[in-house]
Amino acid sequence: MSTHLVLVANSRDGSISTFEYAGGDLTPLATSDVGQAGLPFAVDADRGLVHAGVKDPNGVVTLKLDRASGRLERLGRIDAEGAPTYLALSPDGRLLLSASYHQGVGEVWQIGDDGLPTPAGEPIHRPNLHSVAVSADGQFAYFVTLRDDAVLQYRLAPTGELIPLDPPQVDAPAGSGPRHIILDADETSVYVNTEYSGEALHFRRDPDSGLLWFAGATPCVPADRGLGHSRFGADPREEHLIWGADLHLDAAGRVLFCSERNEGTISALPVAEDGSLGTAVAHSAVVPQPRSFAVLPDGALLVASEITPEVGVYDVDANGTLGLRVTHPVGEGANWVEILTR
Structure with missing residues (x-):
């Protein structure tokens, strides 16, 4: 039976917790100090590398993963213009x-044979x-700008240059606040969740040209919780506004899950054969303020809480409803989850 490693970033602790996942449960292995807060990260499973974004000062820390012990050893650090909010690797690693929310900058680094990054191309x-997000063929990259309500589309050169496509962007609904982006398995559909309007946006994609076009928006937060439409600069907690966070497809690509932080829910939307989204079939309560979650190899969801030091493992029934299986303690401010084969 294959086992897996689960890595959880604890943003306020400046650490990454590693678990073994086998038999439906998590076994704690190690907690490794990264040394700075922030901690969105990207995993190069083939080379056992973890690239973690940090702030104060802004940069990327590269760590080597020991699969046996789960420990991470720091290899090096590079400065960044912006504090990374999201990191993605090309398929070849x-x-x-990097996308930086507060500084409004997108950056690219080349990863050398030693596993360490050096700047490549000009930042956007x-x-x-x-x-x-990067396409599976490594030829295209897509950046989401929440403030401008758009997805920027680029050809990604092997040397790291970002070359705008024509058109250079595809618009999202005004005021929706697009946040996280994923591609489906055949990369003919792209999904983006929105922080302000609580929707899942569907874009169709031409794999040859890399071009996207907007196909529709589907609500993905519960309508019975009294959440209002949010906006830039608002305090969603104080005003009880929508606070969308993360999204992922199940392994079969037939269900799209989206998390909302204010009410602490994950919603399930059916995905049709053509990639279009149906009305949400379930809204399930999970750990408080679920900023990040991941789909486990057995189809369960692992959900991390930003405000309580815990992660929860949830079974998913045929209707897309989540049921708590087990919780485990982690560090403070868990904000990123990745899974890889051990």
């Missing part, structure tokens, strides 16, 4: 891309970049 600057 040779390019690392757009307000409140929140996420970035």
